Amino acid sequence: MRIMRAEQFKLDRQVEYGTPQQNEVVQTIVEAIRTEGDTALLRYTEQLDRVKLEPSSLRVTEQEINAAYDRVEADFLVAIREAAHNVRKFHEKQMRNSWIDMQPDGTMLGQVLRPLKRVGVYVPGGKAAYPSSVLMNVIPAQVAGVPEIVMVTPPATGGKEGIDPYILVAAAEAGVKEMYRIGGAQAIAALAYGTDTIAPVDKITGPGNIYVALAKRTVFGVVDIDSIAGPSEIAVLADDTADASYVAADLLSQAEHDEMASAVLVTPSQQLAEAVAAEVERQLALLPRAEIARSSIDSYGAVLVVDSLEAGIDVINKMAPEHLEVLTADPMALLPRIENAGAIFLGPYSSEPVGDYFAGPNHILPTNGTARFSSPVNVDDFLKKSSLIYYSKEALFANGGKIMALARHEGLEGHARAIEIRLEKEGGKA
Template structure:
């Protein structure tokens, strides 16, 4: 892991939009699913996942859920239930209420908040299975009041049809009853446009491969999406009080996700920089996913030495990381100065996996520097809002002339006349009654 100064470190990272070949592949898959439905869905499942299914086998039956519970450890069920309680409690605090406000002139203004009707959740099943992502997508949608939540996840490859049992148990514990064994761009297209077996949804959430990300971008507009997620990122801002073993472990906790994951230490301590560099090398040697983490550290990892923590904060805000850990003597003193970060972890015991799995805040967080303008998944992602306007006669008579003035300045005479006809009619009625 190289040690560099802030001046020598390139803060820019190219956003992953896929190669022309990948984009063309995704467009073809989406188009085929849209035109052919189940036939294309089954064909691509056989071609890409090397799994042959019939339409009747797409939906996961109740018996498979029961078998999944028998296949996982009781300790996992206990842990997933505890995590679900914490996640639900956190997201319950985000709920919004509809509101209405009567004006003195008799008008009523307000906002009606309703849940989306049907949401699709994608759960990856490639390099690793993520039961925690099931909870992080499903529970906020449930808290928002979404009545229909459907989950899709890839089948077992190389001829099998069994889904990772930990994903199935997490989904069942979260309350999902509609699940399908289908993955990749073909699953996103099926959720967006529907097939004979899968009804279309209003929104698609959840991370996945580059093909999943490109497919979500392709169908956006027909449905809503949460985001186009990039590789995982962590930045640790630390001073000489930080434990180098903790810092190295936390950097590697993200590096092991993907060869393109980014793990960066920002510190004002040259001593800590060298100690963490040595710790990363030592811990890498015994990490089961060593090859993945080593490639990540080599390509996208760095230790940035700054002159002060103040300069370090500037670097952090420019990076706008997905995950930020602050390991300094007084972490709370700096939290308010962080402008761009998806999730902020304060102190030596707030390791990033605490947020990934258990604490309660959502772990689906903006990547690729998009924390500059976007937020973690929350209850707001699963609601829609309608404005409510009831204008009284008094209000229209009082404000109609101003409305007409604005409409005519925009060259929209029809708009102006829609108001003028009412002013003329109501004014005449008042004159006759006077």
Template structure:
């Protein structure tokens, strides 16, 4: 693992844009699904997944879901249920309520919060199957109150229509009953525009490969999306007190995701840098996905030397990593200085997989430096907000002239006259009332 000064390092993020060929392929796929629906979906599933299906086979049946339970181990099911309970409890704390504020003059302002009606969840199924991603997408949507949640995931490799049983069980445990055996850009387009078999959704969430990311970008506007997820990232900010074996293991936990993943150690300790680099070389060959991890470490991994922990914090804030681990003598002492990070793990026992699988916070986290302005998937991603405005007569009489002034400053006379019509009528009514009062007195 290369060791260098932090100022010499630049993390390449160009992958998020895709190549011209990838973009054109996705454009053609999206257009085919938009115009030809199921026909195109079946053709592309056969082309890219090697599975020939009929429209009737797209949806996963209840028997297949139940049969999946017999193919998973009891300890997996127990762990899945415990993780789901933790995830649900964490996201329940994120719920917000509608509110109204009534003023003494009778004006009422507020906000109505409603769940989205229908959400599509994309679950990867290529190089690896991720049942944990099912929980992280579905549970926040359920907590938000989304009534219709649909899952899409590619058929298992090998030319057969089956889906990984662990994904099916995770979806069933999370409460999903509408599932389709489709993947890639064609699945994203099908969710966005709908087909004869698959009704369209309001939002698409979930990570995928570059084709999935580009397809989400292409359909954004027709539907909402969670984010454009890039390769996984981890940055470990550590001092001389950190255990090199722990640091190396955590760096490799991200490197094994895919060849484009980024694993960085940021430290002022040259001794720790050398020890971690050596430990990575010792541990890496022992991984079943060693070839993937090796390419990731060689291409996008590094140990970055800094002059101080504060200088390390500055590097972290510049990188805005997806995952940040702080392994120092006083992790909490640095927390207040961290401005940009998707998820922050404090101390030697808060290994990144704790958050990936079990603790409760969402593991769908902003990548590619977007933690500068965005957040992990949460309950707010599955609701929409409407503003409430009920102005009283008294308030309009008080504020009407100001509103007209602003409208006319922007050249929108119609806006001003909409207010003026009310003010004139109220003024006329007031004058008439005054005349009637004077007449009665006379």
């Protein structure tokens, strides 16, 4: 693992924009789904996923879901149920209420919060299947009160046997009633535009590969999306009190996601830097996904040496990592200065997988520096807000002249006259 000064390191992948060829492929797929519906959806599923389906077989049946329960271990079922409970409890604390503010002059102002009606959840397949992503997408939407939640996932996440049974069980445990065996850009387009089989949604959430990300970018505006998710990232800010084996294991926990994942240690300790670099090599040799992790570490991993923890925090805030672990003598003391991170893990026992799977906070996080301005998936992502305005005659009389002055300053006489006609007719001053 490379050891360098922090000022020598630059992480700039820009992968979410894709290549011109990838963008062209996605545009072609999305347009085909928009115009041809199920016909194109089935064609691309056979072509890209190598699974031949009929319209009647797109939807996952109740019998398949029941059979999936027979294929998962009892300890998985216990764990997924407790994880779902933790995720639900955490997101319930995010709920806000509608409000109304009454003024003495009869003015009523307020905000009404309503859930989206129908949401599409994308659960990725490919290099691995992620039942935990089901919980992180579905449960916040449920807490928000979304009445219709539809899940899509590639048709062969479980290999020749079809959809991974762990995904189906996680979806059933989360309360999903409508599931389809489709993936990739074609699934995103089907959710956005609808087909004869699949009704369109209002919002699409969930991470996927570059084609999924580009498709979400393409349909944004037709529907809302959560984000354009890039490869996974972890940064560890550590001093010489940190255990090198813990740091190395946590870096590799993200490096094994895919070849473009980023794993970076930031430390003022040269001794820790060297120990972690050596420990990464030792642990890499024992990792089942060593080839993927090796590519990630070689291309996007680094140990960055800084002059102090304060300088390290400056580096972290510029990186704005998806996951940040703080493994220092007093991590809580540093927290007020950490401005940009999707999720912050404090102390040696708060390893990143604790948040990925079980603690309760959402693991769908902003990537590629977007933690500077965006947040993890949360209940607000599934709520829409309407403003309430009720003006009494008294309030209009008191403020009508000011409203007209502002309208006329902008050259919008029709706006001004909409107020003026009321003042004249009701006996107020125009």
